[in-house]
Amino acid sequence: MGRRWYLTLVVTMFLATAAYTADDRNPLAGDPKAAKAGEYEFRINCALCHGLGARGGGRGPDLTRAVKKHTHSDAEMFQVISNGIPGTAMPANGTNGQGVGMTDEEIWQIITYIRSQEVKAPAKALGNAGRGKDLFFGDANCSLCHMVEGKGGRLGPELTGVGGSRTREAIIDSVRNPSRRLAWGLTEATKEFPQEYESVTVVTADGKEIKGVTLNEDSFSVQIMDANEKIHLLEKSTLRLFQKSRQSAMPKYDADVLSDKELEDIVAFLVSVGAK
Ligand code: HEC
Ligand code: HEC
Numbered sequence: 001m002g003r004r005w006y007l008t009l010v011v012t013m014f015l016a017t018a019a020y021t022a023d024d025r026n027p028l029a030g031d032p033k034a035a036k037a038g039e040y041e042f043r044i045n046c047a048l049c050h051g052l053g054a055r056g057g058g059r060g061p062d063l064t065r066a067v068k069k070h071t072h073s074d075a076e077m078f079q080v081i082s083n084g085i086p087g088t089a090m091p092a093n094g095t096n097g098q099g100v101g102m103t104d105e106e107i108w109q110i111i112t113y114i115r116s117q118e119v120k121a122p123a124k125a126l127g128n129a130g131r132g133k134d135l136f137f138g139d140a141n142c143s144l145c146h147m148v149e150g151k152g153g154r155l156g157p158e159l160t161g162v163g164g165s166r167t168r169e170a171i172i173d174s175v176r177n178p179s180r181r182l183a184w185g186l187t188e189a190t191k192e193f194p195q196e197y198e199s200v201t202v203v204t205a206d207g208k209e210i211k212g213v214t215l216n217e218d219s220f221s222v223q224i225m226d227a228n229e230k231i232h233l234l235e236k237s238t239l240r241l242f243q244k245s246r247q248s249a250m251p252k253y254d255a256d257v258l259s260d261k262e263l264e265d266i267v268a269f270l271v272s273v274g275a276k
Contacts, residue, residue, distance in 0.1 A: 026074040028108045029115070038113025041106050049089065051170075054117050059089055061165035064117045069164075077111050119167070126168075127261070132269030135262055142266065144227075145250065148273055154229055155213055156250060163267070163274025171267050175258070178248035199249045200224055202234060203241035210234075213249050 028034035042054065049060030056062030061069070070085060071077040081102075084092035094101025102110070136142045143152035146159045162171060201211045202224065212226035222242070224232045236242060253263070 024073065024075040026078075026108050026111050026115075028105075028112045029074065031112060032116075034109045034112040035116040036113075037106075038109035038111070041102060041110050042113055045102065046110070054114055055170055056166045061161075062167055062170065063114050064119050064167065066118050074108075074111050074115075077114070078107055081107050081110065127264030127266070127268035129265070129268040129272040131262075132265035132267065135258075135266055136269055140253070140258055140262065140266065148270070155225060155227060159270060161274055163270035163272065164276075165274065168267050168271070171270060172263060174250075175253050175263060175266075178250035178252055199245045199247055201241065201243045201245075202239050204234065205238045205240060207240070209241075214244065 042050075043052070046054070046060075047057070049057055050063050051057035051060070054063040056064075071080050080090065082093050084090045084095070093107070136146075136148065137151070142159075145153045145156035147154060148158075148160050166174075198214050199211070200214050200222070201209065202222075203209050210224060210226055210232055212224045212232075214222060215225050215231065216223040220237070221233060221235050224234065226232065258266075
């Protein structure tokens with residue numbers, strides 16, 4: 001093996017590094033072909049948490065917001081995607097069981113894609129946050145199932161941060177069409193919401209019906225939280241009926257139950273809490 005070969009190797013490695021990581025700027029910025037490739041990568045590696053279209057899912061924040069929490073420059077975004085965010089669900093590249101990890105070029109493609117999806121105007125609340133708060137904890141019954149700043153129920157996801165991590169459109173869609181996002185994704189791993197929000201109905205041996213959400217399940221037993229947050233541990237073989245559904249436990253709020261104006265007030269409340 002000659003010295004020349006060694007030198008070529010070193011120079012090639014140097015160039016490869018220089019082309020991507022050493023550069024703070026995205027070498028593929030604004031390239032529509034790269035954005036397209038990035039969209040494909042995003043669907044495979046990121047959409048299960050960040051949602052299709054990067055608009056946020058049950059597990060990860062909306063990435064279409066122009067103002068982000070951890071990442072401002074492309075270089076910071078590169079760091080976050082490569083190394084993850086310690087202490088959060090955001091995984092380091094190649095560690096989320098979704099294949100062997102992405103190359104630097106693929107990461108820049110994904111960044112190009114995310115930038116192409118960003119909505120430049122920040123979410124602006126149209127409603128009245130004070131009235132929204134009253135509705136949330138009062139007449140609209142949201143707090144029966146959702147906790148905000150430590151107050152409320154636990155049947156549905158905690159919503160303290162939702163106004164900061166989802167767009168106004170996504171929140172409105174969740175309220176008007178609760179089952180839609182629950183049903184997205186073809187396999188469990190690509191669903192946006194974890195299994196714990198699946199609705200379940202069982203009838204016990206003595207004829208008692210229990211409806212709620214599944215907390216835990218294995219081949220023999222299932223743990224269910226009912227609407228009163230009571231937890232039932234049941235042996236499956238003893239049940240007369242065991243029915244799971246991707247129908248949301250959340251009621252569909254039509255405009256005759258909750259007007260558009262009232263919903264805007266609730267969104268304004270969630271955005272005001274989420275912005276803190
Ligand atoms: C297992 C779930 C999960 C997967 C998979 C995932 N993320 Fe994340 N990601 C998160 C969570 C959760 C956060 C927010 C962490 C926090 O602030 O608490 C996050 C944060 C981020 C941020 C920072 C957002 C900000 O506001 O600064 C970026 C950028 C990001 N993810 C990009 C990606 C990309 C690109 C992929 C795919 C290559 C990906 N994520 C895959 C869960 C995930
Ligand atoms: C009977 C329980 C229940 C009630 C009442 C309820 N929700 Fe939900 N909600 C859920 C569950 C369960 C989910 C999890 C995902 C799904 O099923 O769609 C959810 C999901 C959501 C999400 C999506 C969260 C995310 O991370 O994107 C939002 C936003 C939301 N609810 C807002 C509301 C608002 C606002 C109200 C009141 C107008 C309300 N919910 C009333 C049970 C409820």
